[in-house]
Amino acid sequence: MKHFMKQDYSGGHSDKLLWRNAIIHELGNLQEYDDIRIDSLANAVVKYGKQKGLFENGLDDIEKQKQIQTVLIKEFMNTERQIGLEGLGLISFTPEKPDKWSKLNMNSLGINADLGLTNDELWELYRTLFNSLRDLNAITFPDLVSITDQTFAPRNKEVYFKLESEKSALGNNIVGWLPKENLNNKRLDFIQKLFRAKGYSKEDAADKARSLLKELLTGKLYKGFWAKDGYISETPLAREGTVLKLNYKKWQVLKPENLYICNKCGSIHSNNLRGICSTFRCEGTLMEYQDEMSRFTYFKDLYTKMKPLPLIANEHTAQLTSEYASRLQNRFERGEVNVLSCSTTFEMGVDVGQLEAVFMRNVPPETANYIQRAGRAGRRTESTAFSLTYAKRRSHDLTYYQFPENIIGGMIKAPYIEMNNEKIVLRHMFSVVFAWFFRKYQTYYGNVDNFLDISGEGGKSAVQILKELLSEQPEDLKNSLLFIVPKSKSLQAFVDLENWKWVDYLLKDDEGALIIAESNVKEIIDELEELKKRLDMERKPSDNILKIQNTYLKKNVLTFLSSSNVLPKYGFPVDVVNLDILHNGENAKVINISRDLKLAISEFAPGSEIVANKKVWKPYALNMNKMKSWPVQQYAICKSCGRLYGYHVDLGTSYEDREMDCCHEPLNYHYYLQPVFGFSTKADDLPGNPGERRKAKPLPSRVKFDNYVDEELELTESTQEVIKIGTHEIEVKYSSRGKLVIVNNGGGMGYSLCKRCGYITQTKMTKTKKSTEKKVEHKNKLGKTCENTYLHNIHLGHDFITDVVEIRLPLMSPKFDQKSFWPSLLYSVMEGASIELGVARSEIGGCLYRADGVDVTNTSIILYDDVPGGAGHAKKISQNLRGVLENAKLKVAGPCGCGEDTSCYGCLRGFENQFYHEILHRGIAHEYLTKLLGNEKYGFNEGVGISKEGVL
Known part of the structure; x- marks a missing residue:
């Protein structure tokens, strides 16, 4: 079965269901054994996964072992307490109980006898207390598994425990077996409930519980059994002393014989000590659980009854190179991939006959979009189409959720096209120019190195030859351009075909789109070459730098031109910037991450994460250009009326005649910088794996209207009128050139930027809560220590010109x-x-x-x-x-x-x-x-x- 899913789907949830089903299956097959440990169960599940073809292609045996050990350790950590295998009562974990435990002499252990615990009850008490530490990650891990892996996010931190928690000198996470004075924790809470059940007052129960809890980790039993026999792992840490972890190797996995459910919180337990619920601050009682129906029965049925069919999901978006996306589509058609997580790249023109199901993660914008997306499924008579649309809790989706017939079978308005989009028209003109050029000079068509002759082996570059050809103003090219350029006066004046003014937009020194693109890539190659020479002088490996250079030099020339805003690309964004991936891995070679600048100032800002081709990429620096500088404005927004004041300056300088007050209040000025050359990752940063919880999406930046631009020019379309509705007059002004500003102020704190290398980071909050420039040692994006340590506090911004309508409505009433x-x-x-x-x-x-x-x-x-x-x-x-x-x-x-x-x-x-x-x-x-x-x-x-x- 083939599925097309409107973004976003990673396959992780399906994998979780699949492997939980496999764990239940194999645990059932191992019931003849009395002692089953996590590692042994992992081996059995790996063998089962191989037999059923459940693993992703390309994984070796070590990677398969690591994947299953990770799955089982997450169950051991109880990461999903309500819908995990243990939370549903399908499996349980318990420390190995040796025969000698039953022979313990309770009177000689020095344990408080007020509770009258038997040997078996003492074991259950320890098990309950240890369970609370499992929930906190205070456990050891298999050699192949690292807690810092993104798979465990947001709990991907090493955790230890000791008798009492204390602030770590080195930033380690150390929890206390005992809570601090006058506080409580899950362990103390459970023992207090045991004492209160024996009739002790709340105050006496608290004192006795604390004393008993301390004795359980410091008395004879801890030293003579739990630590000695390896149930608890002791680790000496510098400046921390000895810290503890539960040893996962001493825990058994079993199918519970008896289950209990709390009559208040509804949690399911496999161990029961005097009917007390171990849930923190729950006063419920444990009752026998007879597998009653609940809202989580659905998950239990999935884990126990689903067929072991592999689900291979892949991304299919504009973040992938066209070649890789094409290969991926072919794999999908052959059945090697059965789920595609798509953006609108898959909406038009793709005919996959076997596709049966479409899932849309939101309601499409219009009926036409819905028909296109839902219509991907069931395009052959022998298949049955299924289309499911998820309506989010937002205005557009809920409107059509109330009236679904309006999106499924509604009227489709005739589309209208704005023909006077200058930037898009220019790029289409450039596409005609390059088609004309490549027909004449086919040797330059290929990769970036062929085109720009960066290695210096081919004589003149394509840029030089193109300049010479266009200076002759060829008639055949002019006729082709006359055929495609709309006839509006404003556009004709803008491109001025008769006088070949448009050539400046492509080839003018320091400003032409192709000149800037050439400068950017040459600058990156030069920087990498400088780093390579330094590494060679220091006799350090430089192969990786050469591979990164080749990533740029061997890039397809059309991909390079479209990502550099020279040629049109899908969706036609006009102010596109890239996130350059300075990594030589296979994942980096098949992605091309770009955003419209309005989105990039938030989505590529420091602290953000971008998921592409199943990897997490983190922006590290702003790209720079030796020939040009970032546009910078000193700006302020009035807190009372919201009016924007902005002045073009150099970073670190002030505009002398700036407005100082508005609405009788002083204006607070900042700098906003436009990252027009794009962003980069760090060369020595390895991409991570996406966790189950994606990092919170950056908050949207706020847009402010600045002013009207070029109103006096003939090419600016503008109208102004008064519309009367009843007795009320509404002033309406339309302009084709309104300037707006969008700013990301980093949550009010801004960002810290190195003007020398482009390094940028989130500004940390100080005690005075003021964001100021500071000195910070750092490395540039290529891993070299930057000589500058002074960081400027900036905001990221973008100003753009678009069609605007200003509506002034009457206030009518106070x-x-x-x-x-x-x-x-x-x-x-x-x-x-x-x-x-x-x-x-x-x-x-x-x-x-x-x-x-x-x-x-x-x-x-x-x-x-x-x-x-x-x-x-x-x-x-x-x-x-x-x-x-x-x-x-x-x-x-x-x-x-x-x-x-x-x-x-x-x-x-x-x-x-x-x-x-x-x-x-x-x-x-x-x-x-x-x-x-x-x-x-x-x-x-x-x-x-x-x-x-x-x-x-």
Whole structure:
């Protein structure tokens, strides 16, 4: 069976189910043995996995052993307490109980006799206490398994225990067997409950429990049995003393004969000491468990009844090179891969006849997208299609969850295309130029080294020859360009085909797209060459540097040109930056990680992690360019009105005539830097494996409207009008060139940047909570110690020009002068625009703007095309404002079910406006729009636009 899954799916969850099923199967086969340990069970599961073909291709025997030992150790650590094998009562772990235990003389051990414990009860007490340490990771590991592996995240840290916890001098994680005075822990809590069950008061139980708990780790039994016989591993650590761990090798794995369930918390236990539940602070009683139905029975059935069929899942996204993605698709068609986790790269034009199931992790933007994605399945009469769509708790998804027929069979609006996107038109022109060039000079078509002649073996580079050819202004090329360039006045003036002005955008010194791309790659190669020479002089291995150089030099020339913003690429982002992978492994060779700069300033920022081709890559430095510098602005945002002030400066300098006050408050200035040359990983950093919990997605950066650009020029399209609705006047201004700024301020702390090498890191919070420049020793991205130690505090930013529409709505009443009103109205209008235009909500951005500062009555709503270069949405909004406002009113009318004094993901909330969630109230937006528009009834029409036929 073949599955196509709309991003994101790693196969890890399926593997977990598969191996838990295998553990149950093999544990059943080993029931004739009385003593089964973790390592022995791992050997049996590996053998079973080989027989059933459950392992991923390419793993050797050691890797297979490591994978299964990791699976079993995670069960031993009880990482999923409710749905793990032990949590469901399918297996249990217990220390090996020797025969001599039953012969212990309790009176000679010095253990408090107030509880009247028998030998067997004392064993169960120790087992319960040790179980709490398993939950904390305080255990040893097999030689092949490392706790620091990302697989164990977020619990991937070494943990020890000792009698009392203390602050580690070296940053080690050391937990206390005893809690600190006046505090509690799971071990002390359980013994206290035993004493209280014997009738002791709460105070007496606490004193006696603490004394007994201490005796159990310091008395004769610990030294003469647990430590002596290797149940507890003792490790001397410098400046820490002797620290302890449970030895996993002394624990048995078995199928429990008797199970018990707590009548309060519902936890399942295989050991029972006087009916006391061992769950922290639970006062429940353990009862016999008869395998009753529960909300977790589904998982138990999966682990015990599923067929052992391997699920091989792979990523299929634009992060992969086209060659590797093509090979992966062929493997999918042959059945070697049976699940593809895809972005929209798989949406169009792919016909895999055997594909049977499609799972979408969110509701597609429009009906056309849904039909394309769901239509991937069942394209042959002999197969049955199954399509499942998961609706997230956000406005767009919940809208169509309530009316699924509107996305499945709704009307498809005729698409409209914005032809005046200058950057995209230029890149298409460049694609014609290079097609023309490569037909004439086929020897330059191949890899980057052939094209740029970096190694100096081919004479002139393609750049030099192209300059010479274009200086002759060939007529055949000009005719080809005239055929494809739209005829609008603004575009014709921009490219100026008659005078060949467009050539400057490609080949002008220091500024042309191809010149910058050539400079960037040559600079990287030169830096690597310098590092290689240094390593050779120091007689250190330099083979890895040569391999990294070859990664750049052997890159396909078309891939290089598209990733360098010279040629168009899928999705047509116009301000693309790369995360350069300075690693020579096979995983690095088949990926090409890039983002639009608006996303890159958050997703590639320090502290973030990018998962590509089943590996985790971490940004380390900003790329630099010897010929150019990062654009830097000194900026401030008024805390009262939100107005932006920005000035172009050099990093570390101030603009003398900058505004110092706004709204009668001083302005606090920072620097924002535009990382236009991209980002890099560190050459000696090895990529990690994704954990079960992905690192939290970076918070979205906030967008601010700056000003209108080039309004006086003929090529700028601009309109301004007053629209009357009832007795109310609405001022509407549209411009094709509005400038917006998006800034990532690092959670308010900023980032620390080395101006010399590009090293960048998160700014640590100091005691004064102020982020300031500081001196830090560090290495550059190639692993060489940087001579500079002074780091500048910066924010990451990006300014861009796109279509905007400014809407100034009348305030009408002082009632609407409250903090929640304008943000609530802004996002309701954005939702209305998305519905009216029939486009994805993500394609429309918005912010608030006050041109003259403090006067709240002059607040404007700015809506803009959140599509690279503009797609004409803002212009459509200005032409259909009545419909936008009507749909906005319907959106906040209450079909989502939340209260008027709040909001939810079904109306106004979304990932990008998290900073407003607490003050977004749908009720005040609905009241305002009702008062503005009157009581005329409108309703959704087939999921897009509005009609006067009444509310559905």
